[in-house]
Every structure is written in structure tokens, then in C-alpha cells.
Amino acid sequence: MRFLIQLLSMVAVALVVGFGLSYYALTDGRLLGALKVGPWAAWPAVGSASPDPYTRAYLARTGALQLGQGEGLAFTAADDSDGHPLDRSCRYRIEGTTPVATFWTLQAVAADGSNIARPDGQLELRSSDIARANDGSLVLTVSKTLAPANWLEITGTGSFRLLLTFYDPSNLSGSGVAVQSLPAIHREACGA
Amino acid sequence: MRYAVFLAAGVLLGAIIHIAVILALPALAAHTVWLRIAAIAPENKVVVLPTPAPGVANPLQLDPDLEYAVCRVNLAAGPGVISGTLPDAYWSLAIFDPSGTVIYSTTNRDGIGQNLSLGIFNPDQTHLLAEQRLDIADGLLIVESKDDDVFVVVRLAPAHEAVRARSEQALAKIACGNIKS
Numbered sequence: 001m002r003f004l005i006q007l008l009s010m011v012a013v014a015l016v017v018g019f020g021l022s023y024y025a026l027t028d029g030r031l032l033g034a035l036k037v038g039p040w041a042a043w044p045a046v047g048s049a050s051p052d053p054y055t056r057a058y059l060a061r062t063g064a065l066q067l068g069q070g071e072g073l074a075f076t077a078a079d080d081s082d083g084h085p086l087d088r089s090c091r092y093r094i095e096g097t098t099p100v101a102t103f104w105t106l107q108a109v110a111a112d113g114s115n116i117a118r119p120d121g122q123l124e125l126r127s128s129d130i131a132r133a134n135d136g137s138l139v140l141t142v143s144k145t146l147a148p149a150n151w152l153e154i155t156g157t158g159s160f161r162l163l164l165t166f167y168d169p170s171n172l173s174g175s176g177v178a179v180q181s182l183p184a185i186h187r188e189a190c191g192a
Numbered sequence: 193m194r195y196a197v198f199l200a201a202g203v204l205l206g207a208i209i210h211i212a213v214i215l216a217l218p219a220l221a222a223h224t225v226w227l228r229i230a231a232i233a234p235e236n237k238v239v240v241l242p243t244p245a246p247g248v249a250n251p252l253q254l255d256p257d258l259e260y261a262v263c264r265v266n267l268a269a270g271p272g273v274i275s276g277t278l279p280d281a282y283w284s285l286a287i288f289d290p291s292g293t294v295i296y297s298t299t300n301r302d303g304i305g306q307n308l309s310l311g312i313f314n315p316d317q318t319h320l321l322a323e324q325r326l327d328i329a330d331g332l333l334i335v336e337s338k339d340d341d342v343f344v345v346v347r348l349a350p351a352h353e354a355v356r357a358r359s360e361q362a363l364a365k366i367a368c369g370n371i372k373s
Contacts, residue, residue: 017206068297
């Protein structure tokens, strides 16, 4: 009987470690193969002709139309800069500078990838359409409540993710990934 | 002590399961990008993908700011060719193999300008090309693919919302198919 319990414990540990580690590794790039910059994560080899095994598994799991290495790189954030999950009832201030790219877009999406912006409003923010400070830095607001300047209005309830996609960047693609910093995501008021 | 040995064995077995899952996932996945594209794009036909609407699932993770055209080509019927003239805006192109891996990508910032003229050859066809036994148009950008099944994605970023319809029309006019020998 004792042997059976030990054997079952071993199998349980093996299943939890095996499948749990796989899920963890392929979610937001928490283990190998991913690039983390603050709350943002990307898979730099996702558009390469010879991706590593983790990136291959990620490609198969997502089934998405990825950007090639020559086209750009997409970052995703499920948490703010303090590690709290992004919640639609909160207002978020996204502040900082972005790497050089021909242009970038910022979208807010639900777990199934659907865009959660107000249907008759802007579906996303684009770098060419936003106001910046004199030093090139930017402040964006993602919220359900009215905000000045660069505002992405979202709808619904529950958690969400932010997608920041750089097109034709000068230093993100290829093997020499060199991202110094990406904008921070600060949570402001909640309860909207 | 004996219980700890079992737990350690469980962790070790878990690591093996983890490696097996990571390696097997590409072969076992049921919703790969290839299957999704194959379901909406017949061979040798350019399909302009609809802009993802708010609140609607977006499994291909399309960017609503961009317009997308896809075309699936089977190189067993001859080298693939994709050509057209695109608006004076940012556009890029990527070639995918059945595993969803991008085997080649470029943008119009790489000196291509507005003219898209790309040939996709398998290794045998590249060999014939090197022996000058295949006639191709001048200026064709040549890409080699190990797989016969590929699909091409052209992404176009309209400069303004007002020209989005015109951008869609330009993408729809792209020619895609096989070079007949």
C-alpha cells in the first residue's frame, strides 16, 4: 500500500511538473526562448527561419500569423509594471520611450485575441497619430473612462492584454536583439 | 528517504514529459496557422483577409491597422510567383512553410519600392534555374523553399483610413500562381 502511494505521488509530480512547466514556458514567454523587457514579452525567434524548439512549440500553440524577422516584432503584456494583471476596470498610463521603428501599434485584446476597443472608436493607437513630448517620450492612456491626449478607449469587464507591435524596427529583429527599454505600464484608478 | 527518492524520480520524469511535450507540440497541434490559412485561401488565389472587428475572436492575431493578403502555392506544379504593384505606403511580405515558420521576409524599405515580383523555387527548381533551364522574368526576387507547400502573406499599412478601400483593391489585384515551364 505504501509503495502504491509513493508510486502515485511520483506520477502526480511527473504530470504536474511535465505539463505545468510546458504551459508555463509557453505562456507569455516566461522561460526559455522569450525576451522580457519590464512587463512586455516577445519571442524574438518567432519570425526566424530556424526557430528554437520552444519557439516552434509556441508557434504551434498560438496558430497566429507571426511577423517575419525582417518585418518586425510584437510584444505582449498581461500585467502592469508592478506585476498586477491588467484589468478593464482600471485606468492604465503607459509612459516612456519606444525603440526606433517605421511605426508601431498598440492594441488591447481579450484572451481570445479579440480587440476590446470601443467598436465605433479607434481600434488601436498608432505611432504616427499620437502626441509626444519634446524629448520624444509618450504618455498613452488605456481605460474605459475619458482621458486626455492619447487615449485608447476599451470596453467590457475582466482581464486583458496589451499588444505593442513594432514594424520595420531598426534594432529589434534578427539575432542581435537590443531593446533598452519599453514604456512602463502604470495602474491608476480602478473601479470604472 | 525512500519517499524523497520517488519524488525526485517524479521531477525527473516530469522534465522528460516537458521535453516530449515541447518537441511533440508542433506535430500534434490542431489549430496551426497553416490549417487556418488553408481553410480560407485556395491554392493560387489571393485572398484579402477581413479587418478584425472589435469583440470578434482573432485567432490569426491580425493587426486591425493593416490590410492582409494571403496566397497559398504548391511548388510541385511549378515555381511560385507573386507579383503586383502596391500603393506608396509601408508593406511587407513573408513566406510561411506548413509548420508556420517564416522562411523569408522583407519590407518595401529594402529597396523594392512599389513593385512586388517574387519567385519561390524548391531545391530542384533552383538547380534548373542555375542551369538556365527555366525562363523567368527579369528582376524577379528569388527565394528557395525546402517545402513544396508554402503560403505568402503581404501586409500593407494604409497611410490613412480614407485610402483603406483602395489598399484592399491593390492587394486583391496581386497575381499569384505557378510559373508554367
